[in-house]
Amino acid sequence: MTYFLKEDYEIYDSLPCSAVVFSVDDNYKIYYTNDTYNNENFNQDNIIVEEECRKLFDDTIRSADTPKRLYFKSKNLSGDSIYICMFAVKLDDKHIFALLFDDSENKKKFMELENQCSKYIIALSATNEYFFEYDSQKDTNTIFYMSSIDNEMLERPVQNFMKNLDNNTYMFQEDTILLKSLKGSPVKGELTIDARMRMNDSEPFEWYRLVLKPSEKTNTYIGCARNINETKKKEEQLKLKAHIDPLSKVLNRETAIEKIRERLKTQKMNEECAFIVLDIDNFKNINDTFGHLYGDAVIAMVAGSIKSTLDREDIIGRFGGDEFLVYIDNTKPEKLERKLENIRLAILKMRIDKNDEKDISCSMGVTLGHGRVKYEDLFRQADSALYMAKTNGKNRFEYFNGEFIDKNALTYTGIMTEEDESEEVSENHDIIMVALEIASKSTDSDNAISNLMRHIGVAVNLDCIQIMKYDMINDKVEIEFQWWKEHDGDYNVVFTDKKSGYYEHNDLVLFKKRFQKDNIFKYTPAFKEEFTQKYRNIFEAAEHVQMIYSSNTENEDVYYVVCYQCWDKQRIWEKNEFDDMFEITKILSMFMKSSHIITEREKFLQNKVDNDDYGVFTLSKFEEEVGRITRNAHVTNKKIGFVYFNFNRFYEFNRIYGREEGDRVLKQFAKFLLVSSEEVCVNCHLNGTDKFISCFMFEEGVDLETKIQQKLEAFSDTVGNYKECPVVITAGVATINPGENVTEALDLANHTLKGANAEKSICIMAKE
Known part of the structure; x- marks a missing residue:
């Protein structure tokens, strides 16, 4: 039978793909094949269709009045299964003309890929995390997550991800600044970001930890997002405990001072603030007469009375003993006067027992700050004003009149009484007690380390803490954690991005020998003389700050060193401060060891x-x-x-x-x-x-x-x-x-x- 003109045969015979004419009947008998078909490993006499594809094949070729594309499973001459892609069209009611391509190799790769994907789906469902891939060139972030209905991996691309970051609905606006930094400075290592997010608009914002790494692909980052909402809640509770004075339920001294300093940095030149130092009158007599439990109750009630008269944005903290700090910014003179009088009267009316006729009163020293002023200056002024209030009869407030009185100042620079000394011991003891509470309630090692660094940094008034791993096997030093009091405009910041370098073995030995002699010591320039030039350069670059090194090492080949840093070169250190720092070092070392137990998944x-x-x-x-x-x-x-x-x-x-x-x-x-x-x-x-x-x-x-x-x-x-x-x-x-x-x-x-x-x-x- 002739289905083509002679010149048509020449055209189809020269095609680089297999061409056939076959019947529409059940056997699919072949009447014409070109040379390419004859050279391929196809069946020569009939089109072979495996049973699972039979119905689809029949339906498609019977409707092939116009060209149709069909993918089906067949067999070659050896009887092996192959996958064929066919383009078919009817010549008449009984005959089909078709082009055939053997797609078995691509099908095999596709099945391997599908199998690989199924493994990732299983892993994804087990971790209960969201994975994402960000293409910085296309500005597209693709999120991969598990379907809760059919347990399949789905993907959701978000176009113009960075461009629309200011108007997005999926990330808390205050946290977007962390991602915006990727525009100007691409990530080189691993970046960890904690941000409040939601995966769809119907859900509330919750805390997620994003771990981001550069991919092997150019301009692409891969990462995962893990829900840490419960962990964050516990962290906030711990922070609250670390920042709140347990007796008075107001801010402790370190936190109050830090918050006041932050507020002063943002105060404009035309704004005025008020700073108050408050002291309970005759408090020693109250303790001596009624006992310390009574005195503690008075402190708690005084704090509550002060708090009830202040506005929400005002700052109140317990400085120590029976003394309090109050900061009020951008207030008018008449409103400030009214607040001070309300505080005085509220405390004067206090009674623990209705039959108690003994007055409880307070004295206050007040100073006004204009524009950019320092906390230390405000404190000295208010402290001198407090002395004047005490001298002039107590139960009153006095404004700073320009005259400093340091000789008998009752707080901070004054002479410490026996009662003050016992209070100081109590506060130092509280530093370790709070640290142990933080350690016992932390969800994991990294969380404990971060919170402990923040706690000791604020409590001892440090500027930076670095935890380093000294590996004497590989002669490598790696900075594992860093805490900064202030870093790029942020306060109380912990970094976990690791930095490392290789050093000569003798440098690490010298450190270890010094720690076997003194488990905590202050760096002096003489210490660097025995080190190699590379390490001496590091010491010299940091000699503008005070560095205190501490380690809990014994004879390990890998040990951890904590470097406590203070920018104030004139600061005099007390023995109890060194004791506190070494106690924290011991706790940190315990967590550092458990922090490096690597799970199989991490490996x-x-x-x-x-x-x-x-x-x-x-x-x-x-x-x-x-x-x-x-x-x-x-x-x-x-x-x-x-x-x-x-x-x-x-x-x-x-x-x-x-x-x-x-x-x-x-x-x-x-x-x-x-x-x-x-x-x-x-x-x-x-x-x-x-x-x-x-x-x-x-x-x-x-x-x-x-x-x-x-x-x-x-x-x-x-x-x-x-x-x-x-x-x-x-x-x-x-x-x-x-x-x-x-x-x-x-x-x-x-x-x-x-x-x-x-x-x-x-x-x-x-x-x-």
Whole structure:
């Protein structure tokens, strides 16, 4: 039967895909095939359709009055299942013309991908977390989450994510500033952000912890969001306990002073504030007459009376003993006068027992601050005014008249009585008691460490705390946690992004020996003399601040050091402050050890970050390990070499032999590098390419070009014989001395000419 004109046969015979004419009946008998079909591994006589696809196939070809696309499962001549993509159209009521493509390879990859996705779905459902991928170039954030109905992984893209951040409905507006920083300074390591979010508009805002990392893809970040709402609630409760005086239920001294200082920083030049120091009159007599329990009750009632007369934005704190601080900003004189009188009268009317006729009164020193003033100046002025109020008969308030009276000032700079000393001991004791309460109620180690650092930082009036891990096995120092009193406009901030460096072994030994002698000591310039120049430079850069080092180490090869820092070089330290800091160090050390118990899931994720699919390091891990090699080279007085390996004509190799074979060769080369490398050597694969980098130490005078040439030839002998496109590896080599620029060496090795037309493996040495 002739279905085409002669010239049509010539056209279809020359098609690069399989073309057939077959019958519409149940056997799908083939009447015409072109040369391509005959060369393929198809059945020659009939179109074979497996039973599961039969109905779909019948329905499609019977409605093929216009061209139809059909995907079905068939069998080849060997009886193996194959997947065919067909484009079919009716020639007449009984015959179909079709083009066929064997899509089995793509189907296999798709099924592997689907299987891989199912594993991630299981992992995702087990973690109860949201995962996301942010493309900074397209400004699109794609959120992956589990469907609660059919337990499938769904994705929701959010377009113009950063652009619309100011008008979004999914993140609390005050927390968006944390993400906006990504615009100007891309994330280099891991970034952790706590923010209030909601996954849809019907839900309330809850706290989530976002962990963000740069992806291997350019301009892309990946991360997860874990609900930490319950943890945050507990943190707030602990903060409240740490900031509130347990007896008076108002702010403790450190927190009140910190909040007043924050308010003063934002006060405008034309605004006026009032600062008050309040003292209960004859309080020692109250304690002596009625006992300390009565006195404690009086302090609590006085605090409540003061609080009831103040506005919500006013600040009240217990300074210590029977003394209170009050801060009122931007108030008018008549309103301030009324508040002061109300405080005086409210306290004067207090009675613990209705039969008690003894008056309880207070004296207040008041000063007014204009524009930008310092807390210390306001305190001295109000303290002097308080002395005048006491001198003039008590039960009154006096304004600062410009005259400082320090000789008999009753607070802060005055002479400490026995009662004051017992109160001071009590307050110091409270520092450790609160710390133990924080430790016992923390949800995890990291949470405990953060809260303890905040607590001791405020309680001892520090400016910075750093917790460092000293690893004497790898000679590595890593900053694990940092607390800053003030950092980029934020207060009481804890950072968990890690910074590390490699040092000479003797530097770490010197630290350890000093801690075995003194578990806490203040740094002095003489301490740095025995250290290497690198560590001396670090000490010299920080000599403008006071540094107190503390450690709870015994004989461990890995130990933790806490560095307490104060910017005030004139500060005099008390013994009890050192005792408190070392007690906190002991508690922190306990949590630092448990903080580094890595779960199996964390090990798996860290392995994915550090190692490529080919078994060598990723670029980020490689750069970290290069630091170790350069430090070792400095110690042993050796040189450092970099080799940039490139597979020549590898695109053509993949086209001829297939990508799977290409991947097999790359994996074989990665394994060869690991086996054949020097003892001190690290290797890296640039993801998505056919390029590898090696870094190693070597002795002066070694012929590197010959050595690497022989290594490449040895690999070529084992990789296999590919006649149409041989495996050719070229290499650029650069060498540096310890301390010279690593990046320049890598660039030099990369840009060295590689011999593009080479027929065999070659190695070209970069000029230094």
